[in-house]
Amino acid sequence: MTAQLNVTTHSFTDCQAQAVALAERVAVRLRAALIERGRAVLAVSGGSTPKEFFARLSHAALDWANVQVTLVDERWVPDSDERSNARLVKSLLLQHAASAAQFVPLYTGAPTPEQGLAEADARIDALPLPFDAVILGMGDDGHTASFFPGGDHLAEALDPDGRARVLPMRAPAAGEPRITLSLPTVLETRALYLLVSGEKKRDLLADARLGLDTARNYPVRAVLTQQRVPVAVYWCP
């Protein structure tokens, strides 16, 4: 018998509505965590898709001083670089009400992610996991976090029983070297969201979920088929 897949999809007619809905959902999650535990932990992706979501969430009325925000993955560049995911988060999410949040970067300033790994690992280890919410994105090649097709640490990163919290990642399509939370770390969360836009990504997700043809090998399939945490896909055209 095939196990029931753990994925629900929320489709929106436009991307503003998607961003508003996800920001409201995540704010509810963070507020609940603040009431229950006095603190909240959020991990977000970079790239271009979450911009509007970040802008919306930055205005959420909640006790941001007790919220820690980190990244699902990072390009190994300083935040002065336009490719930096930390730069994106600082410029769009950690603004307005959310400027009081504590940001925990993955980039350490070491020359390579391999050399910065121990420090990045210690930063994640110091967080009061599980995360209250993790926001994933997805590239056109089926990568999510920095789980890139052909990545040098892909198998280790996707190992459901792997012990590494963070891993370096180098891949032909990744551009610069990366650092990424491993799949088990991504799944150590009370809520998991996958924020995507466009018909191409919608079709890619459907193929990956079903394991059709080449989509069988898309790294995002590991997230869609795991049974640890329900996945809520937020999609807009």
Ligand SMILES: O=C1O[C@H](COP(=O)(O)O)[C@@H](O)[C@H](O)[C@H]1O
């Ligand atoms: O490189 C990255 O790409 C993915 C997807 O980005 P998008 O531009 O297609 O939205 C992102 O989720 C990841 O965090 C980032 O490092």
